[in-house]
Amino acid sequence: METVRGLHHVTAISGPAQENVDFYAGVLGMRLVKKSVNQDDPGTYHLFYADAEGHPGTDLTFFPWPQMAPSRAGYGLSTEVSLAVPPGSLVFWSGRLQKFGVRLHGAEVRFGEHALGFDDPHGLRLALVESGSSLGRPFTSWLGSPVPAEHQIRGLEGARMSERNLGLTSQFLENAMGFQHLGTEGEWHRYGAAGGSSGRYVDLREMPSAPRGAWGTGSIHHLAWRVDEEAHQNAVRASVETAGAHPTPVIDRFWFKSVYFKEPGGVLFELATDDPGFAVDEDPKHLGEALVLPPWLEAERAAIEAALPEVVMPGSD
Ligand code: ZN
Numbered sequence: 001m002e003t004v005r006g007l008h009h010v011t012a013i014s015g016p017a018q019e020n021v022d023f024y025a026g027v028l029g030m031r032l033v034k035k036s037v038n039q040d041d042p043g044t045y046h047l048f049y050a051d052a053e054g055h056p057g058t059d060l061t062f063f064p065w066p067q068m069a070p071s072r073a074g075y076g077l078s079t080e081v082s083l084a085v086p087p088g089s090l091v092f093w094s095g096r097l098q099k100f101g102v103r104l105h106g107a108e109v110r111f112g113e114h115a116l117g118f119d120d121p122h123g124l125r126l127a128l129v130e131s132g133s134s135l136g137r138p139f140t141s142w143l144g145s146p147v148p149a150e151h152q153i154r155g156l157e158g159a160r161m162s163e164r165n166l167g168l169t170s171q172f173l174e175n176a177m178g179f180q181h182l183g184t185e186g187e188w189h190r191y192g193a194a195g196g197s198s199g200r201y202v203d204l205r206e207m208p209s210a211p212r213g214a215w216g217t218g219s220i221h222h223l224a225w226r227v228d229e230e231a232h233q234n235a236v237r238a239s240v241e242t243a244g245a246h247p248t249p250v251i252d253r254f255w256f257k258s259v260y261f262k263e264p265g266g267v268l269f270e271l272a273t274d275d276p277g278f279a280v281d282e283d284p285k286h287l288g289e290a291l292v293l294p295p296w297l298e299a300e301r302a303a304i305e306a307a308l309p310e311v312v313m314p315g316s317d
Pocket of ligand 1: 009011222224270
């Protein structure tokens with residue numbers, strides 16, 4: 001059985017880039033580790049937020065597409081990403097988010113862990129989860145963060161997906177990607193990546209009578225799952241193809257190698273390698289400060305920079 005290692009990154013669609021930077025760097029205190037462009041649409045930023053070193057499994061990324069309509073709720077979408085914080089941190093976070101006017105959905109307990117749900121400024125649903133396993137993860141605190149190191153976001157915890165047919169997706173996760181069913185709580189069915197140390201969880205909900213969801217601002221665009229290196233990536237790619245998915249060839253994203261496919265319910269998945277990582281093309285001390293382009297777009301740098309809106313880093317509060 002080929003098994004992914006948990007979430008590598010989650011990519012979502014945001015509104016204006018500056019508002020996205022202000023929220024994820026300024027309010028959530030994550031480090032902007034890479035400022036690049038969408039490689040298929042170089043007039044759009046691709047912004048990456050993570051821990052100080054950009055460890056795989058800590059990374060939330062955005063395409064700011066402010067001209068898009070808002071996300072349309074329904075099946076076939078990943079509808080929430082959760083982020084791990086250290087046990088005991090939610091009191092701090094609840095106060096901080098309210099100070100910035102963030103609308104909270106209230107505290108809850110999910111599969112035994114305390115969680116706090118809220119929306120980002122463009123409607124992306126997020127949750128902070130007090131994760132007992134978060135303290136053992138590879139994590140480097142970000143000294144430039146407005147959030148004290150002991151409360152900083154440790155990385156990705158999990159994602160939620162809404163499906164028209166639970167069985168099709170759950171069988172695919174179990175048989176082609178190595179997930180295990182961990183439990184059911186209310187309408188949510190939890191699956192875990194057996195070998196993962198970060199972002200192990202995906203929670204599925206069946207919505208047979210809902211309409212098909214559609215991407216828009218506030219949508220999760222795709223969930224990327226960790227693979228060790230190219231041999232492991234090829235093995236998982238073959239496994240999902242055998243199970244009926246239609247994976248792309250391996251695409252070089254420069255900081256990792258990627259394969260994309262849709263799971264049977266329509267959610268876009270990616271398989272991303274851990275290496276080489278974000279320090280391959282920037283000094284680790286200065287990650288995210290300059291616009292980084294893949295080599296094949298360098299010749300168009302002047303035109304690309306002219307088309308992108310200026311973004312400035314938020315000041316400390
Ligand atoms: Zn991706």
